Amino acid sequence: MKKNNYYNNKILFSKKYYKNWMYLQDWGLIHVYGIDSKKYLQNQLTLDINKLKDNFSLCAHCNYKGKVISSLRLFKYKTNHYILMERKNIIKYHLKILKKYSIFLKVNIVIDYNNIIFGFIGKKISYLLNIFFKKLPSSNKVLIINKKYKIIKLNEKIMRFIIIVLKKKSYKIKNYIINKFNYIKNNNQWLSLDIKTGIPNIDIIHSKKFFPQSLNLNNFNGISFNKGCYNGQEMVTKIHFLKKNKKSLFFLKGMSKNINNKNNYLEFRIKKKWKIIGSILFIIKLKNNIIWIQAILNNKLNNKNIIRIYNNNYCFFKIEKKFN
Template identity: 35%
Template sequence: MLHTSQVLPLSKISLTDWQLIKVSGVDNSKFLQGQLTSDMNKLTDKNFLFAAQCEPKGKVLSNMLLFKQGDDIYYIERESVVDTQLKELKKYAVFSKVTFNIDTDLTIIGIAGNSNHHQLTEIAGLFNDAQNCTSLNDLTYLRINFPTPRYIIIGKEHDINQLALVKECQVQSAEQWALLDLEANYPIIDMPLTNEYLPQAFNLQNFDAINFDKGCYCGQEMVARAQYRGINKRALYLLAGQSEKLPVIGDTLEQKMDENWRETGRITATLRLNDQSIWVQAILNNDLDTDTIFRVKNSPTSQLALKQVK
C-alpha cells in the first residue's frame, strides 16, 4: 500500500531499484569535476550533492546523489542506467587514476514517515542546519528534505537491521520511495529516457544539481546555452488522473487543444495509488496552462491533469 508523505507511517523503504557506485583513486574528485554538472569542490563528508552526467551535447545520461567517505566518493543512481552510464564515464577515465566499482557489499535503504515518531526525531538529531550527511558506527546517513524530511542509510545489512529505528518501521516497497520523489517532482530517470533531454528539462536546477559557475564539464556548453539563452522549452511535471492501463516509461502524452489532441511530451515515471488513480511524471512544454487536460496516446479513455507539487 502506497502513502503520500503526509500520512506515511514510519517506514523502512526498499531501494532495490537504485545502485551504489564507488569511485576510488587519487583523481576521483578531479575527474568527476570534469564530467558532472555539480561542483565537486562542494562535496564533503558533511554534505552530499545532487548531480547529473551528460553526454557531449548536454543530454542527461543519469542523475545521481553523491556522498564522500574518506578518500572515496560514492554515488547512488537508478539501477536501470548503470551499465550505460558507467560505460560512458569510463571512456573519459583512461588517463586518470580513478576506478569504478558497483558496490554490492553495502546495503541502501530509505527511512521516511511520521516525523513525530521518537525514532525519527533521534535520527534528525544526527544533523545540523549546515549538513545533510553524517556517519556513525559504520553507517552513513543522508537527509533529503523533500517532500518532507526523509533519510537514506548506507552500510552493512546486519548493522542496519540492528538499529532500533529500523526494527520499529513498517516495510515498504521501492514504489513508496518513488512516490515521494514524484510528490516532490524530483526526476526519476530510467531507461529508455537517457540521452534524450537537457538537465533543465528534468528541473534538476531546482535541486542544486547544476552549478552554472564551475568550469567545463562534458556537455557544459549546451547546458549553459540553454540556461542563458532560454533555449530549453521543456520542464518536468506531475500529473494525476485515471487510466485503465498503467502507462509505461517513454509513453507519449497528448494535450487537448479545443476539440483536437496534440502530442506534447513523454512519461518518465508512473504509479498507481491505492484509490486506483495514477500519478504520472512527464516532460512537457514549460508554458502550459494549469487547466490543461492530457491523455496517454492510444488510450482515449485516460485523463490526466497537472498536480501541484510541494
C-alpha cells in the same frame, strides 16, 4: 515480521507517512575513488564539486551533446572518495561510460555490491532512528558518515532518510526496525515522493534524451553554469544563457482503473485534435485508482490544459505542479 507492520505493495498517501521503511532495491551505488577522483568528477558532472554543500547534492552526468545520461545523488564519503546513487537498471551502462573517460587518470570506479540502501519515511522516524543511532543528520548537516553507516537526511516537507549499511553488519538495524517501523515492499512509495518533490530519476530508456535544466536539477543547485568545462557544458550553458530550454519537469494527477506502462508519450488537446506534448518518466498507481505521473513536457503548458496518455480516451490528467 508482524502482520500489522507490513504494507506489502500498497502505495500510501502522505497522511499515513508515520514510521515506514523499505529496501531501496531499485537504486544502486557507484564508488569513485583515487587521487584524481575529485578532478575527474569535476570534469564530468553538472555541479561544481568544489562547492558541494554538506558533502551531498543532486546532479547529472551528461554526454557531449548536453543530454543527461543519468541523474544522481552524489555524496562525499571521505577525501578522494565519492559515491553516486542512481537507478539500478542504468548502473552497469553508466559504469562503462564513466570508465571510458577515466583511463588516463588515477581513479577507480566500481559498483557497490556490499551495501544495502534503506529508505525511511514519516513524522516519527527521526525520534525512532535517534534511539538506535544516537546521532542523526539535521537541516544544517544533512550527512553523517562513520565506519558502519552513511546517513542522509532529505530536507523536504515529509521527512525522509537514506541509510546505507554493509550487508554483513545490517542484522542489528534490521532487528530494530522490524519491530519499530512499518515495512513497505514497493519502491514506488519512495518514487511517489520524488515525483511530488520534483526530484528526477532517469531509467535507461530515458538516458540521453533530456537536458539537465528540463529535469529541475537547477532548483537543487545541481547544475553549474560558471565552473568551466565538463561533459556537455557547452550545450547546457548555451541553452541556459540564451533561454532556449523548452521543457520542464511536471507532476500530473489523474484517475484510471488500468494504466498502460508501455506507452511513453503524453498528448494535450488543442481545439479538436490531440498533439504529443512530452514523455512519461514514471507512472504509479495509488489507492482509489489515483494515478501520479512524472513527465517532461513543453513548459508552456498550464493548469487549464487537459492531458492524456497517447491515444487513450479513458485516462486524463491535470497538472498538479510544474517545476520551473
